[in-house]
Amino acid sequence: MSQPSEQLAPEPSPKAGPVQSPVKGVQRVLLPAHKLPAAGSRSIVREGGLSLAIFSVEDALYAMDDSCPHGGASLVMGQLQGFMLRCPAHGLQFDIRSGCMSAQGGLAARTYPVVVDDGQTFVTVASLPPPPL
Ligand code: FES
Numbered sequence: 001m002s003q004p005s006e007q008l009a010p011e012p013s014p015k016a017g018p019v020q021s022p023v024k025g026v027q028r029v030l031l032p033a034h035k036l037p038a039a040g041s042r043s044i045v046r047e048g049g050l051s052l053a054i055f056s057v058e059d060a061l062y063a064m065d066d067s068c069p070h071g072g073a074s075l076v077m078g079q080l081q082g083f084m085l086r087c088p089a090h091g092l093q094f095d096i097r098s099g100c101m102s103a104q105g106g107l108a109a110r111t112y113p114v115v116v117d118d119g120q121t122f123v124t125v126a127s128l129p130p131p132p133l
Contacts, residue, residue, distance in 0.1 A: 028122035044076045052123055055096050061114040062096040063123040069107040
């Protein structure tokens, strides 16, 4: 005679949100699986007053503010060629890896490291300044 199977409640899917990093003073935003862009695609995560544009390029994820440093236009739907993202408003281009424009100097979009820790993906959004020497 078999035992009745136990009905398990479905696991709630994690929501994006700030979490404390194991590194003191560092804050991270959890990217839930449904917010991870497919290869060659992008997504947007809004959390804690931040709008983060997430790009998947060449098997890696890149995160940047979804606000152009020129005039504040949303960058997430900009045209992407390689790693260069063209702002849809006036056409300035930023490298999604560094936030820098292709020409030296000029404006820079803010970028953030994306890390995978224990199977979960996070964007590191803030850290404390280094301790005084
Ligand atoms: S707002 Fe992006 S280039 Fe002007």
